[in-house]
Amino acid sequence: MLIIGAKGFAKEILEVLHQLKQLEGLAFYDDVTFDSSNLLFNVLPVLKTEEQVKEHFKKYGNSFSIGIGNPHLRYKLYLKFKNLGGLFCSTISPTAQIGKYDVEIGAGSNILSAAIFSNSVKIGKGCIVYYNVIITHDCIVNDFVELSPNVTLLGNVEIGSYTQIGAGAIILPKVKIGENVIVGAGAVVTKDLPDNCVAVGVPATVIKELEPLNFQ
Known part of the structure; x- marks a missing residue:
């Protein structure tokens, strides 16, 4: 390796x-x-x-x-x-608790110790899932997302590609977060967030727009 x-x-x-x-x-x-x-x-x-x-x-x-x-x-x-x-x-810690039904982990994802996945969870390519992250049922985490320590995704959450979720943030059920988003540490996201933004606070609000990604 x-x-x-x-x-x-x-x-x-x-x-x-x-x-x-x-x-x-x-x-x-x-x-x-x-x-x-x-x-x-x-x-x-x-x-x-x-x-x-x-x-x-x-x-x-x-x-x-x-x-x-x-x-x-x-x-x-x-x-x-x-x-x-x-x-x-991918590298997946043996101490991570991964659901036994309908779980997908994309190539190149790094799953650290004590992460917990429920059933019906999809993790895309190249993601980072840090210590003590909890991902509950029917969540989708798209490609190259970073979930910092102690993040919690509740049921039916979707996270867009290239997004970073700060330590201790909580994403409430059925919330969809766009691509290229930064969610601040400790935020509680109660409603959908658009692409290309920074959101912080409880409840999380958008405080800044980001330039769309350009990989040229």
């Missing part, structure tokens, strides 16, 4: 892989911090170039996951490493 990134969220993925006993052939990739060590925690290799990535894929297999939190950047890195021949893979 290759983890893209060698700081912050990459260390969270490392812990999941440690829990899963999947450390053999594990490496990290960081082409930004060139003055950093070539070893993470003095043990795990940190690759710096695309050529090293290609060699790693040949030797250890082409699976990769993204250890960076920003949804927009995660999408761009997904495209880059897919084009290098990588296979986008």
